[in-house]
Amino acid sequence: xxxVISYINEHKETYIEELKNFLRIPSISTLPESKGDIxxxxxxxxxxxxxxxxxxxxxxxxxxxxxxxxxWLGAPGKPTVLIYGHYDVQPVDPxxxxxxxxxxxxxxxxxxxxxxxxxDKGQMLVHIKSVEAFLKTTGxxxxxxxxxxxxxxxxxxxxxxxxxxxxxxxxxxxxxxxxDTSLYAEGIPTxxxxxxxxxxxxxxxxxxxxxxxxxxxxxxxxxxINVLAGIISKLHDxxxxxxxxxxxxxxxxxxxxxxxxxxLLKFSEKRYAKELGVTEVYGEKGYSTVERTxxxxxxxxxxxxxxxxxxxxKTVLPSKATAKISMRLVPGQExxxxxxxxxxxxxxxxxxxxKVTISDLHGGYxxxxxxxxxxxxxxxxxxxxxxxxxxxxxxxxxxIPIVATFAKKLKVPPVLMGLGLNSENLHSPNEHxxxxxxxxxxxxxxxxxxxxxx
Amino acid sequence: xxxVISYINEHKETYIEELKNFLRIPSISTLPESKGDIxxxxxxxxxxxxxxxxxxxxxxxxxxxxxxxxxWLGAPGKPTVLIYGHYDVQPVDPxxxxxxxxxxxxxxxxxxxxxxxxxDKGQMLVHIKSVEAFLKTTGxxxxxxxxxxxxxxxxxxxxxxxxxxxxxxxxxxxxxxxxDTSLYAEGIPTxxxxxxxxxxxxxxxxxxxxxxxxxxxxxxxxxxINVLAGIISKLHDxxxxxxxxxxxxxxxxxxxxxxxxxxLLKFSEKRYAKELGVTEVYGEKGYSTVERTxxxxxxxxxxxxxxxxxxxxKTVLPSKATAKISMRLVPGQExxxxxxxxxxxxxxxxxxxxKVTISDLHGGYxxxxxxxxxxxxxxxxxxxxxxxxxxxxxxxxxxIPIVATFAKKLKVPPVLMGLGLNSENLHSPNEHxxxxxxxxxxxxxxxxxxxxxx
Numbered sequence: 001x002x003x004v005i006s007y008i009n010e011h012k013e014t015y016i017e018e019l020k021n022f023l024r025i026p027s028i029s030t031l032p033e034s035k036g037d038i039x040x041x042x043x044x045x046x047x048x049x050x051x052x053x054x055x056x057x058x059x060x061x062x063x064x065x066x067x068x069x070x071x072w073l074g075a076p077g078k079p080t081v082l083i084y085g086h087y088d089v090q091p092v093d094p095x096x097x098x099x100x101x102x103x104x105x106x107x108x109x110x111x112x113x114x115x116x117x118x119x120d121k122g123q124m125l126v127h128i129k130s131v132e133a134f135l136k137t138t139g140x141x142x143x144x145x146x147x148x149x150x151x152x153x154x155x156x157x158x159x160x161x162x163x164x165x166x167x168x169x170x171x172x173x174x175x176x177x178x179x180d181t182s183l184y185a186e187g188i189p190t191x192x193x194x195x196x197x198x199x200x201x202x203x204x205x206x207x208x209x210x211x212x213x214x215x216x217x218x219x220x221x222x223x224x225i226n227v228l229a230g231i232i233s234k235l236h237d238x239x240x241x242x243x244x245x246x247x248x249x250x251x252x253x254x255x256x257x258x259x260x261x262x263x264l265l266k267f268s269e270k271r272y273a274k275e276l277g278v279t280e281v282y283g284e285k286g287y288s289t290v291e292r293t294x295x296x297x298x299x300x301x302x303x304x305x306x307x308x309x310x311x312x313x314k315t316v317l318p319s320k321a322t323a324k325i326s327m328r329l330v331p332g333q334e335x336x337x338x339x340x341x342x343x344x345x346x347x348x349x350x351x352x353x354x355k356v357t358i359s360d361l362h363g364g365y366x367x368x369x370x371x372x373x374x375x376x377x378x379x380x381x382x383x384x385x386x387x388x389x390x391x392x393x394x395x396x397x398x399x400i401p402i403v404a405t406f407a408k409k410l411k412v413p414p415v416l417m418g419l420g421l422n423s424e425n426l427h428s429p430n431e432h433x434x435x436x437x438x439x440x441x442x443x444x445x446x447x448x449x450x451x452x453x454x
Numbered sequence: 455x456x457x458v459i460s461y462i463n464e465h466k467e468t469y470i471e472e473l474k475n476f477l478r479i480p481s482i483s484t485l486p487e488s489k490g491d492i493x494x495x496x497x498x499x500x501x502x503x504x505x506x507x508x509x510x511x512x513x514x515x516x517x518x519x520x521x522x523x524x525x526w527l528g529a530p531g532k533p534t535v536l537i538y539g540h541y542d543v544q545p546v547d548p549x550x551x552x553x554x555x556x557x558x559x560x561x562x563x564x565x566x567x568x569x570x571x572x573x574d575k576g577q578m579l580v581h582i583k584s585v586e587a588f589l590k591t592t593g594x595x596x597x598x599x600x601x602x603x604x605x606x607x608x609x610x611x612x613x614x615x616x617x618x619x620x621x622x623x624x625x626x627x628x629x630x631x632x633x634d635t636s637l638y639a640e641g642i643p644t645x646x647x648x649x650x651x652x653x654x655x656x657x658x659x660x661x662x663x664x665x666x667x668x669x670x671x672x673x674x675x676x677x678x679i680n681v682l683a684g685i686i687s688k689l690h691d692x693x694x695x696x697x698x699x700x701x702x703x704x705x706x707x708x709x710x711x712x713x714x715x716x717x718l719l720k721f722s723e724k725r726y727a728k729e730l731g732v733t734e735v736y737g738e739k740g741y742s743t744v745e746r747t748x749x750x751x752x753x754x755x756x757x758x759x760x761x762x763x764x765x766x767x768k769t770v771l772p773s774k775a776t777a778k779i780s781m782r783l784v785p786g787q788e789x790x791x792x793x794x795x796x797x798x799x800x801x802x803x804x805x806x807x808x809k810v811t812i813s814d815l816h817g818g819y820x821x822x823x824x825x826x827x828x829x830x831x832x833x834x835x836x837x838x839x840x841x842x843x844x845x846x847x848x849x850x851x852x853x854i855p856i857v858a859t860f861a862k863k864l865k866v867p868p869v870l871m872g873l874g875l876n877s878e879n880l881h882s883p884n885e886h887x888x889x890x891x892x893x894x895x896x897x898x899x900x901x902x903x904x905x906x907x908x
């Protein structure tokens with residue numbers, strides 16, 4: 001084990017260079033024009049798995065973006081770890097708010113800035129490097145390792161969902177190891193035991209058959225923007241509760257034990273608000289910020305557009321307006337059912353004077369991980385060894401819908417070994433990743449491969 | 455007069471070619487990058503005034519876009535007509551909805567399609583051509599004529615406002631003749647006696663200091679789009695009344711006589727809704743469509759944007775959201791006062807959890823013209839002669855704020871000899887102008903120059 005740790009420490013700079021090369025590929029999964037770069041990123045991953053010494057590496061074509069599979073099964077009788085990650089990234093707009101170009105990684109202080117740095121390229125590469133360290137120094141890994149790396153995480157993981165269903169034997173394992181969540185705070189080893197699910201919708205309101213002059217027609221025709229705003233305003237009540245009938249059915253109450261556990265985290269709402277640049281937090285009445293983001297569902301407009309959106313003034317009564325609206329779900333809520341409730345409610349809210357089209361863009365299940373599973377306990381010990389501190393257990397507000405699928409189809413508990421930080425601007429300009437956590441992550445991964453083999 | 459009319463009829467095709475050349479200039483006043491084309495359009499107008507035989511033509515520089523002035527004062531003792539129009543046009547987006555490029559005029563049937571065709575290049579050119587017809591055939595005009603053509607009508611006419619205040623003597627006249635309104639219907643000679651005013655605002659809601667991951671933060675922070683939607687939804691009550699306190703102060707009741715006059719127009723709300731592709735009209739309760747657009751104020755969102763507006767899904771909790779909101783005003787309402795009421799109300803509606811910035815983009819006064827003024831009566835006779843039908847009197851929902859300034863500063867009644875049609879897509883894709891009205895407009899203008907000289 002000492003050799004492995006030394007190898008990791010000696011190759012620190014090389015690993016960072018490799019991460020930089022990975023980050024230079026603009027693999028934005030939601031843009032049709034990124035197809036070539038998506039392919040490049042998949043090939044980059046396959047290449048790294050080969051170099052690490054995996055005995056089989058394969059790129060599987062799908063209806064969407066390719067999946068990269070790798071395996072090293074040289075430890076018969078030992079457990080098998082399936083490592084999951086994604087090579088696709090979020091769009092970069094608003095591009096003008098980036099301090100350095102999103103696909104030209106730049107190190108400032110201990111942080112590397114680029115789209116995908118923390119979500120998920122940096123976090124995913126960690127595990128390829130720990131495996132490499134074992135194979136290059138000892139010629140073997142203490143247990144069996146499989147990799148499945150996808151390119152559609154940011155758009156709903158559809159192809160992987162299908163692949164898992166059709167390849168349960170290929171992916172057979174004793175746990176799924178995933179680094180795509182966050183540390184509770186800088187330098188604090190953290191395991192996540194709960195994730196919210198997601199249901200993403202688009203609502204389009206169409207009024208007149210063309211953009212109209214707002215002087216000639218203003219006051220006589222329902223304005224699609226005003227109508228859409230009215231609909232959105234009715235999705236929450238004055239206590240911040242979501243008003244969709246049936247939305248909270250099956251949402252479990254937060255247990256006393258969990259509430260007490262959250263209190264131990266000494267979360268500061270004041271510091272949180274200050275860091276985000278707002279004068280106060282805001283959310284569902286009767287819950288703390290931690291509870292609101294981890295254990296309660298939410299509904300947010302992710303985008304809205306309609307009419308004239310250039311500089312200056314244009315006196316137009318627009319033909320249509322569109323909003324992207326997503327809901328974060330907690331265990332107990334079914335994405336498909338929530339989608340139906342949403343559609344029915346919006347239809348009810350829409351006045352006769354406009355046409356409303358509601359599309360279900362994608363959804364994913366929430367997940368809860370049993371904390372006492374051997375893999376989870378091994379991960380807690382591994383992180384403690386790497387970080388030199390006791391591992392804390394948290395939930396996270398974000399969604400990795402595939403986690404629920406892994407758990408359900410492969411019937412194993414996932415280990416959510418997050419290495420990012422919530423403050424690292426994932427999904428926004430100036431995304432970054434702390435390179436100290438990159439290094440501690442590789443060590444944690446190596447310790448885990450050892451601990452879980454015992 | 456016969457020679458003049460023959461000249462106009464003989465030059466029909468030439469005039470259309472000239473209009474096409476005018477329409478090829480993309481003089482969009484709101485776009486900073488259009489400066490060169492704005493200049494080209496001003497020079498085009500000056501050039502046409504020279505060719506028509508005006509004795510003095512001058513381009514006046516302003517803080518904004520240039521003003522074109524022309525005069526022929528060869529009829530001492532006779533009245534003077536000041537002809538106003540604008541050479542600037544609206545933006546063209548959404549460009550993908552145009553059937554032919556907006557600055558490549560195309561004639562289909564009796565209509566010419568291009569941005570600015572009806573608003574206002576086609577309507578304005580009419581008067582230059584009628585003056586030309588007089589000067590080329592008889593060597594004189596029956597009265598004195600001045601032209602003032604601006605390039606900022608679509609962005610608030612600020613430079614012209616200042617110019618009028620500083621040049622009352624230069625612009626001295628007995629009436630201002632304007633063709634920038636609409637015919638009541640195809641082939642119906644129409645004079646407009648009322649115009650709504652305008653107050654155009656922009657509301658920006660800023661929440662967190664950066665775009666956030668909607669999973670990690672969703673539910674804990676006020677979402678600027680949701681907040682903006684909430685604000686917009688509170689600007690009307692359930693009866694379609696605007697809720698801004700004090701907004702309706704000084705709005706006069708519609709007189710019984712006017713209500714009866716509107717009934718005579720036999721306006722069909724059913725046909726109106728059908729033509730616009732909506733299942734029903736919508737507006738302030740207790741008023742007809744004609745009343746809502748002509749004699750009642752209105753409030754419309756002209757544009758809204760925030761968060762992710764590309765295709766597909768991005769799970770972002772955006773940092774900000776912006777809406778463009780304009781109000782149409784009726785005589786009695788002061789734009790500056792309305793702007794203040796709006797700002798105060800929005801500030802009151804905005805929750806503490808966000809920062810709201812409200813900007814006053816521009817405003818303009820409503821106007822009412824005395825129907826019995828000699829110029830108005832002469833115009834009614836002139837249109838009747840050209841169209842061969844009795845002239846009707848209407849109001850219009852749109853705003854030409856400069857009309858109020860002309861009336862106030864020059865102390866003369868304006869004549870609103872509209873030649874467009876509301877269905878001609880002004881301010882929207884596929885703007886067009888009926889070339890039969892172009893021709894009838896030139897004749898109306900010529901008859902007016904004669905009638906008002908008597």
